Amino acid sequence: MTAATGALAPAAPALLVTRSRRPATWAAAVGVCGLLVLALLPFVSAIGFITDLVNLFILVSLATMWNALAGYVGLVSVGQQLYIGAGAYLVLVLSQHGWDPFAAVPVAVVGGAVLALPASWLVFRLSGAYFAIATWVLAEVGMLFVERFGSLGGGTGAPVLGLDGFGPDALLRYTYWLALGVTALVVLAVFVLLRSRLGLVLTAVRDNETGARSVGAPVMASKRVVYLLAAGGCAATGAVIAISQLDVEPSNVFNVQWTAYMIFAVLIGGLATIEGPLVGAVIFFVLQQELANYNAWYLIILGTVAMAMAIWARRGVWGVLTARLSLHFFPVGYHVHIPGPTAPGDRFSRFLRGDPPVPPADPHKEETRA
Amino acid sequence: MTYLNALAQGIMLGGLFALFACGLSLIFGVMEVINLAHGDVAVAAVYLAIVLIPATHVSAIWIFVLVVPTFVVGGYLMQRYFLQRSLDSGPVTTLLVTFGLSVVLENVLLEVFTANSQSLQIGSLVSDSITISSQIFLPYLSLIILGAAIVALAAVHLFLARTRTGRMVRAVADDREAAQLVGAGYRHLFGVAAALAFGTVALAGLALGMYTSVAPSTGPSYLLYGFAAVVIGGLGSLWGTLLGGMVLGVATTLGSLVDPDFGSMLPYLVFLAVLAVRPRGLFPKKSLA
Numbered sequence: 115m116t117a118a119t120g121a122l123a124p125a126a127p128a129l130l131v132t133r134s135r136r137p138a139t140w141a142a143a144v145g146v147c148g149l150l151v152l153a154l155l156p157f158v159s160a161i162g163f164i165t166d167l168v169n170l171f172i173l174v175s176l177a178t179m180w181n182a183l184a185g186y187v188g189l190v191s192v193g194q195q196l197y198i199g200a201g202a203y204l205v206l207v208l209s210q211h212g213w214d215p216f217a218a219v220p221v222a223v224v225g226g227a228v229l230a231l232p233a234s235w236l237v238f239r240l241s242g243a244y245f246a247i248a249t250w251v252l253a254e255v256g257m258l259f260v261e262r263f264g265s266l267g268g269g270t271g272a273p274v275l276g277l278d279g280f281g282p283d284a285l286l287r288y289t290y291w292l293a294l295g296v297t298a299l300v301v302l303a304v305f306v307l308l309r310s311r312l313g314l315v316l317t318a319v320r321d322n323e324t325g326a327r328s329v330g331a332p333v334m335a336s337k338r339v340v341y342l343l344a345a346g347g348c349a350a351t352g353a354v355i356a357i358s359q360l361d362v363e364p365s366n367v368f369n370v371q372w373t374a375y376m377i378f379a380v381l382i383g384g385l386a387t388i389e390g391p392l393v394g395a396v397i398f399f400v401l402q403q404e405l406a407n408y409n410a411w412y413l414i415i416l417g418t419v420a421m422a423m424a425i426w427a428r429r430g431v432w433g434v435l436t437a438r439l440s441l442h443f444f445p446v447g448y449h450v451h452i453p454g455p456t457a458p459g460d461r462f463s464r465f466l467r468g469d470p471p472v473p474p475a476d477p478h479k480e481e482t483r484a
Numbered sequence: 485m486t487y488l489n490a491l492a493q494g495i496m497l498g499g500l501f502a503l504f505a506c507g508l509s510l511i512f513g514v515m516e517v518i519n520l521a522h523g524d525v526a527v528a529a530v531y532l533a534i535v536l537i538p539a540t541h542v543s544a545i546w547i548f549v550l551v552v553p554t555f556v557v558g559g560y561l562m563q564r565y566f567l568q569r570s571l572d573s574g575p576v577t578t579l580l581v582t583f584g585l586s587v588v589l590e591n592v593l594l595e596v597f598t599a600n601s602q603s604l605q606i607g608s609l610v611s612d613s614i615t616i617s618s619q620i621f622l623p624y625l626s627l628i629i630l631g632a633a634i635v636a637l638a639a640v641h642l643f644l645a646r647t648r649t650g651r652m653v654r655a656v657a658d659d660r661e662a663a664q665l666v667g668a669g670y671r672h673l674f675g676v677a678a679a680l681a682f683g684t685v686a687l688a689g690l691a692l693g694m695y696t697s698v699a700p701s702t703g704p705s706y707l708l709y710g711f712a713a714v715v716i717g718g719l720g721s722l723w724g725t726l727l728g729g730m731v732l733g734v735a736t737t738l739g740s741l742v743d744p745d746f747g748s749m750l751p752y753l754v755f756l757a758v759l760a761v762r763p764r765g766l767f768p769k770k771s772l773a
Contacts, residue, residue: 184576188576190576190579190580192520192583236756236759236760239759239763240763242575242576242579243517243518243575244763246583247520247707247708250704251712251752251755251756254705254752255749255752258746258748258752259749261745269745370704374584377583377584378584378587381580381584410594411591411595413587413588413591414591414592417588417591418584420584421580421581421584421585424570424577424581424584425570425573425577425581428573428577
């Protein structure tokens with residue numbers, strides 16, 4: 115995540131292209147330190163707080179995955195609970211066959227992605243509302259399908275085996291690390307994806323799909339990659355849910371409420387940035403905790419806020435916060451520093467942008483594409 | 485004989501699905517969006533009836549006289565002052581906003597009326613039936629619902645085909661700009677379409693509440709059945725929608741012969757199969773009505 119520099123246009127004089135700016139370098143440092151602190155937290159913190167954090171991590175992973183779908187490739191899926199359920203049930207089945215539930219998590223991820231392949235073949239023939247409803251129907255079919263297996267507990271579900279070998283404290287710690295690891299990997303995967311060549315296609319699709327198609331960008335293939343990634347990520351989260359709840363119940367893991375959580379968190383935080391879902395998930399989670407005594411009212415309030423933001427503040431909290439400052443903690447764009455006589459801006463914004471100090475004779479004008 | 489009875493029950497159940505599909509089809513045909521809260525609006529109508537019946541002493545079978553007009557007015561206001569704003573921000577926003585509305589509506593009903601399932605009590609109508617043979621029964625209620633579905637679909641069809649406002653709605657659906665140029669304001673006409681859609685879905689909800697018991701979480705599955713009926717029937721074709729509903733109804737009752745869970749799964753499988761083979765539906769039609 116350090117600043118990687120390279121010249122794009124060889125002929126142009128002093129045209130400097132950078133991928134990150136000073137705040138991003140800082141953010142990377144803070145992020146790594148933060149991850150370390152979070153990883154060490156179970157040794158010092160109260161058990162209740164650790165349990166809460168597991169739920170927060172679940173929310174962050176789900177929101178990040180849904181944002182990758184809807185924010186970048188415009189796929190509004192209402193059926194991601196299919197992959198949550200698939201991940202949870204894969205852990206359950208493997209645990210019933212004597213696997214360590216934690217060892218089953220990677221299998222669940224691969225399984226989710228593999229399941230998404232035929233599913234994508236079906237739902238990618240559709241778009242917009244058709245796509246949304248078809249994904250929802252697939253999730254319902256998935257639930258009704260696993261309910262037919264008596265060995266999996268039918269409609270009532272079954273406990274994940276092999277978890278009682280751990281002591282309660284150790285189990286919580288492992289669950290916490292698993293949730294933290296999944297979340298970090300999910301966010302990192304989206305970050306790496308967006309910085310890759312494919313990420314360029316995704317950004318183009320986000321900004322203008324028809325335009326991207328017309329210049330020959332592989333739109334369908336990139337959509338499929340994101341769909342498979344989101345399926346794998348949701349399956350991983352489903353595995354975390356199964357292990358943290360100790361048992362798997364079809365009406366829970368296949369509940370459309372998970373998708374509601376994802377959508378509300380992303381709408382509140384802000385669509386189509388990496389930071390948005392993180393911010394949104396934290397806001398969602400804090401409100402959920404604060405309103406915990408008022409039953410379903412937290413969902414009513416959060417839903418209303420999310421709807422209002424979708425209509426009146428489409429860029430979400432993160433978008434509103436950073437509308438003035440060009441602040442990106444996850445540098446996925448390119449910054450082109452164009453030499454020219456234009457005013458360089460005040461010292462603070464130059465500092466934020468990570469521009470070199472103003473040489474008196476050679477001020478830099480800058481354009482940003484994120 | 486069992487299969488024949490299942491077929492008859494399925495065809496009548498298709499009326500209920502078609503009633504759900506009617507409003508969805510109308511809104512999609514006119515505004516090219518899906519109201520993901522459609523099923524929850526229907527459930528809200530049931531709960532309104534449950535509140536109104538003891539308050540007004542109107543019998544359950546006639547309560548639609550009060551509930552449907554309420555939803556027609558509510559649908560118009562909802563469209564003009566809420567959904568239109570999301571439509572202005574694009575189809576994705578509309579999907580998300582109606583999904584949010586679905587979750588909010590479901591949870592409000594959950595908070596006010598608890599998760600217990602309730603039904604509209606219509607006395608002996610629910611059990612009385614015409615006996616065709618020892619194996620085949622046609623319950624009065626199912627016949628009434630099928631009749632109501634046919635009347636509602638015919639009314640919407642006639643409205644769109646024959647009335648001045650209906651023609652304007654179709655004009656706006658075909659080409660919004662051109663229709664506006666000749667004086668058809670799309671906002672009001674969208675409101676009219678939404679009013680009709682909300683009216684029919686309220687009727688569907690009441691039918692559902694008489695047919696079976698309803699809980700706040702019932703909504704989404706009927707949204708899915710309704711949408712499946714629209715897709716199977718072919719978009720924009722109201723009579724195709726009725727046939728689509730019947731296909732789903734028969735799938736439900738035939739599946740239930742295997743076991744009840746399979747009864748709720750088979751219509752989805754039929755829907756997915758149609759999507760895979762003929763995404764434009766079995767009876768596609770180009771424009772509305």
